[in-house]
Amino acid sequence: MNLRHLKYFVATAESGQVSRAANALNISQSSVTGAIKELEATVDSELFHRSSQGMELTDSGREFLAASREILEKVDEAKKLTKRRSKVNGQITLAATYTVLGYFLPFHVDKLAQLHPGLDIQINELNRESIEDGLLSNRFDLAFVLTSNLSNPDLEAETLLKSTRRLWVPNGHPFLQSGKASFQDIAQEDYIMLTVDEAAHTTMKYWSKTNYQPKTKLRTSSVEACRSMVANGQGVAILSDMVYRPWSLEGKRLETVLTDLDIPTMDVGIAWRKGVEFTPAMNLFVDYFKASFVSPQMAQFSVRK
Known part of the structure; x- marks a missing residue:
């Protein structure tokens, strides 16, 4: 072993x-x-x-x-x-959306604390609009967001992770036999609609490109509610691999299936105000994520002015 x-x-x-x-x-x-x-x-x-x-x-x-x-x-x-610990000291005021904070950041914040004990990261959970305002008003140094949702031209962003969206179904669902589900068939199922981080808006954007509409049974801001409802056989949902876990809180299993049409990925990354001067602490923070998620030949991230 x-x-x-x-x-x-x-x-x-x-x-x-x-x-x-x-x-x-x-x-x-x-x-x-x-x-x-x-x-x-x-x-x-x-x-x-x-x-x-x-x-x-x-x-x-x-x-x-x-x-x-x-x-x-x-x-x-x-x-x-x-590992040699960094001697860089400094504070970073970071904003993050619900999904990123709940399913992505904690592991990396802990790792950064181990590698760079002099780095003080203050985290604020907010929605995208509040985060954009906070970056533009210099209340936040950096933000971790769903970059696919960003809309303000005065912000810059670096996408680090593209998470595939799949159909969530309960264990033993007929869709698992074929290994792929059509939107025509999905439209016949009760649908659990996640609303947090503009998920409902994103969902309807790709549904609008089909000739069908989801038969929404529940709208909820809770990923765990979606997971439990699907695992209990109360409906299906299309959500990203980043938030997927195979077990509900009740211990019931759920599975994922690809769809017959391409669905946009959920893109996660770092955002900042255009023209902001990066401190050594900010550079250290961004470099860590670049080295972790970008290919080795692109891992170097130059100092920003």
């Missing part, structure tokens, strides 16, 4: 599918499948129930998942202790 086995196992357990785990790890599906088989042979126990819908943890698998996460967290902590 080695750390690679544990890493691949955890990724598969959290995503519920070998293909999604392979995409997240940027490796082949055969590598993930082989590692899991080796791990099961090593621990002499079946860790997953395999089906056409994906990979579901066995009772042994659930116990092993908790131990695997603990081991990987300890290793990560040990690595942090050996």
Whole structure:
């Protein structure tokens, strides 16, 4: 057993599918499948129930998942202790929308605190319009937003992540058999409409390009409500991979399916006011995200004036 086995196992357990785990790890599906088989042979126990819908943890698998996460967290902590810490000091006033703050930023804020203890990041959760106003009035240095929603020409933005939108369905839904769902068929299902961060507006934009309309059963600002409603068989929803988790709060499973028409990705990135002078702390912050999400040959981010 080695750390690679544990890493691949955890990724598969959290995503519920070998293909999604392979995409997240940027490796082949055969590598993930082989590692899991080796791990099961090593621990002499079946860790997953395999089906056409994906990979579901066995009772042994659930116990092993908790131990695997603990081991990987300890290793990560040990690595942090050996890294040279930055001597840059300074404060950054950061704004973020609900979705970005809830499903993207916390991991990276923690990592930045470990690598750069002198960096003081003050975070404010606001909607897009308030964030744009705050950047233009210099109340915020930087903002993490859905860059696909930005509209003010006096702001600049750097998109770091493009998250694919897929159809969420309950475990065992007929759409899973075909592996793809048409908008004509989706329109026959009850639809759970997320409203936070202009999600409803974005949803109707791509629905308007079809000849159909969603049969909306519930409009909600809660991603967790969407997840639970779908998992309980109360409807379907089209949401991004960034907010997807295979289990509802009640412990019920949900799956994702591609659609027959291309749906715009949910784009996440950093925004700032045009012409703003970047401090060393701001440069350090942006460089971290550029190095984490942009290809190596583009990871260098020049000092901004």
